[in-house]
Amino acid sequence: MASEDSIQPDVHAAGRPRPFTRARARPVTVWLLFLILFVQGTATAFTALGSFFGSDTAVLDAAGVAVMLVVYLLAAVALVLLGFGLFQGAPAARTPAMVIELLLVIVSVSYLAQGVLVVGLLLMIPAAAALVLGYVGPTQRWMEAGRRDRRR
Secondary structure (H helix, E strand, O other): OOOOOOOOOOOOOOOOOOOOOOOOOOOOOHHHHHHHHHHHHHHHHHHHHHHHHHHHHHOOOOHHHHHHHHHHHHHHHHHHHHHHHHOOHHHHHHHHHHHHHHHHHHHHHHHOOOOOOHHHHHHHOOOOOOOHHHOOHHHHHHHHHHHHHHHH
């Protein structure tokens, strides 16, 4: 604790709640949305790194492969950061996250049309679930409450 004549105030003095104790309870839908985005981002990163280091056949030259690795890793980082943003209640993270999920649904339809059912379903089911979870009532109410808290 800071003394009374200290220049720097003690923001966690007795009687003042710590910031994380004032956090609003997250609904299950927000937890699931965060989990889906986190797993998608992590899987994208590991798949990109695995194909970069474990593949001998190359359709692209070395520079093309390196650029594709960077693009996939940036997408993976974006998914994880958007998941954390939604978990923290940032309403601005919902739109880019939902656009990415919509693109994943579109890509999964092309896999399903080609007859690659396993890959198509592995892409479609979590993306469709994230799209629904992003706009259900509990998620919207929780994010709207966060928006009101930030205005104060």
